[in-house]
Amino acid sequence: MTYSIKAALLGSALALASPALAAGTHPVTGEKLADEQTFTYRVLDEHTSVDPQIVEDVSGSEIVRDLFEGLYNQxxxxxxxxxxxxxxxxxxxxxxxxxTLRKDAKWSDGKSVTAGDFVYAWQRLADPATASEYQWYMEVMNIKNAGAVMSGDAPVTDLGVKAIDDHTLEVTLESSLPYFALTTTHTSTFPTPKWAIDAHGADWIKPANIVVNGAYKLTEHVANERLVRERNDMYWDNGNTIIDKVVSLVINDENVALTRYMAGELDRTEIPAGQYPSLSQSNPDEATAFPRLCSYYYTINVSDNAPEFLKDVRVRQALSYAINRDIIVDKVLQGGQTPAYTFTPGATANFAVPSVDYSGWTQAERNEKAAALMSEAGYDKSNPLDITLIYNTSEAHKKVAIAVSQMWKQALGVKVTLENQEWKTFLNTRGEQNYEIARAGWCGDYNEASTFLDLVQSGSGYNDAKYANDMVDGLLKDAKTMDNPQPNYTKVEEIIAADMPIIPIYHYAGSFMIKPDLIGSWPVKNVEQNWYSKDLYKVAE
Structure with missing residues (x-):
């Protein structure tokens, strides 16, 4: 049996016509376009990298989707x-x-993009020498021999990917994976230019050295301040790109960012925690909120060298039960978020959120159960537990952490030390299990429940709790080949709700201020929020 996705059948990819663009109108909507097409937006932190196989954060991936292009987009x-x-x-x-690869795809230096460039990138991702934080994604994709290559027991050439010719890429899986095509939109699978990496090493991503195949080139980068990308004339669909220039500004303080947005310096910024209700009233044409494929949670260190009290499931359960999620979303954040009692959000395609036990209790019942569990573990208000909670620097993360620490103190007598860390330091601290409890967030790499639940699989690169459960591993492995994996996903959610290696707190909503001349092109219905600057445009006022 064969299955083919043809360009003509792939939804709403816009075939924009250059004459219409030249006339200053949008060729599909007929809207008059603004003369200046520069998109400027705020990011919280400096990105981890713009190397497709190295980047590990959301803001960095947004940049990479502009600079590089994979097999499929959204x-x-x-x-x-x-x-x-x-x-x-x-x-x-x-x-x-x-x-089948298009023959008009080119790198910014004029070389053709070939199947060999994908083979190189995927082998590079799986290669232990690359030390990619996303190496494990090769196993998520179920690529043949990925595990052996990743462990160093097989050469990278054994990975199940090869170039039949310059424009034909063949990928062999360990077994059928129903959602495999969806995984190819992830930035870690994007091609990379071997010749540029060989020539410049780690410096290949600097503006003077980088070679890209996406709609934009990197023209400026000032660490912890700004990054600029401009149209790539070699991009195969450059004639249909409308936005000419994209600028991301690092602004750590969300209130400062809002002030700069109001002053006209930004086209998009996140709405500060608690301010959506008032801004939606004062600026209804700019404030927007919509569901996102993301979960906000606290991860608990249960590794071998974790404190003994965290290895006690009663303590972990008590800490989760005592968090009043309704107060977090309704009083602290007020941005359309929903309380979370499972890891996987309801916005996930073909996923039914299971009703785990504690989700059906009242908060009073949760608090009562939490206090009893903590007492059984040997802690109470006269003999309080001391915990350190870390989070990356952000006013919203701070507000959530303060609220949670107060809930723990009031319901359980727990003494909490709050510690904020700069983004890259925080990632290192959490990744090396040098923490007790840490803030975490996860946005789906593709729209299927395994993108969340694979994080509690024992071998996951982002299992920062170092949680290991043989039943969970088996259920997730079997789910990969099932036509209907929902029963397995339900069971995994039930197990982690009982073991509580992570504490789900809320499921995200996109909560932005977006300028009216841009808001019409923002992909609010894409719950993954994989946006591409080439698909955005500004209309004339």
Whole structure:
């Protein structure tokens, strides 16, 4: 059996016509376009990297999607649309995927983008020598021999990916994976230029050295301050790109960012915690909130060297139960978020949120149960537990942490030390398990429940709790080949709700101020929020 995704069938990819653009109107909507097409937006922290195989954060991935292009992109509704790949076919048992690459895709230095560039990038991702934080994604994709390559037991050439010719990429899976095509929109799978990396090493991503195949080139980067990308004339669809220049500004304080937005310096910024209700009244054409495929949670160190009290499941359960999630979303954040009692959000495609036990209790019942559990573990208000909670610097994270610490103190007598850290330091601290409890957030890499639940699999690169459960591992492994994996996902959610290695707090909403001349092109219906500057545009006032 063969299966093919053709460009003409891939949803709403816009085939914009250059004559209309030249006339200053949008060729599909007919809107008059603004003369200046520069998009400026705020980010909280300096990104981790713009190297596709190294980047590990959301803001960095947003930049990488502008600079590089993978096999497939997403449209404004989250559907797959062609990127470098025009289509693909599969064999009968869907274990071999053959991608046909477009012949007009070029690198910014004029070289053609080839299947070999993808082979190099995927082998580079799996190679232990690269030390990618996203190396584990190769196993998420179920690529043949990924595990052996990642462990160093097999050469990278054994990875199940090869170039049949310059424009035909063949990928072999360990077994059929129903959502495999969805995983190819992730930035870690984007091609990288071997010749540039060989020539410049780690410095290949500097503006003077970088070679890209996306709609934009990197033209300026001032660490912890700003990053600028401008149109790439070599991009295959450059003639249909409207936004000319994209500027991301690092502004750590969300209230300062809002002030600068109001002053006209930014086209988009996050709404500070608690301010959505008032801003939606005062600026209804700019304040917007919508569901996102993201979960906000606290991860608990349960590694071998974790404090003994955190290895006690009663303590972990008590800490989770004592958090009043309704107060967090309704009083602290007020931005359309929803309380979370499971890790996987309800916005996930084809996923039914299971009703885990404690989700059905009243908060009074949760607090009563929490106090009893903490007492059983040997702690109470006369013999309080001391905990350190870390979070990356952000006013919103601070507000949540303060609220949670007060809830723990009031309900359980727990003494909490709050510690904020700069982003990269925080990632290192959490990743090396040098913490007790840490703030965490996860946005889906693709729209399927495994993108969340794989984080509690024992071998996951982002299992910062170092939680290990053989039953969970088995359920997740079996789910990969199931036509309906919901029963397995339900069971995994029930197990982690009982073991509590993580504490789900809320499911995200996108809560932004977006200038009226841009808001019409923002992909609010894409719950993954994989946006591409090439698809945005500004209309004339």
């Amino acid at each position: 449209d404004k509704d989250g559907n797959l649309v062609p990127g470098v790949a025009e289509s693909h076919t599969t064999n009968d048992d869907k274990t071999v995927y053959t991608f």
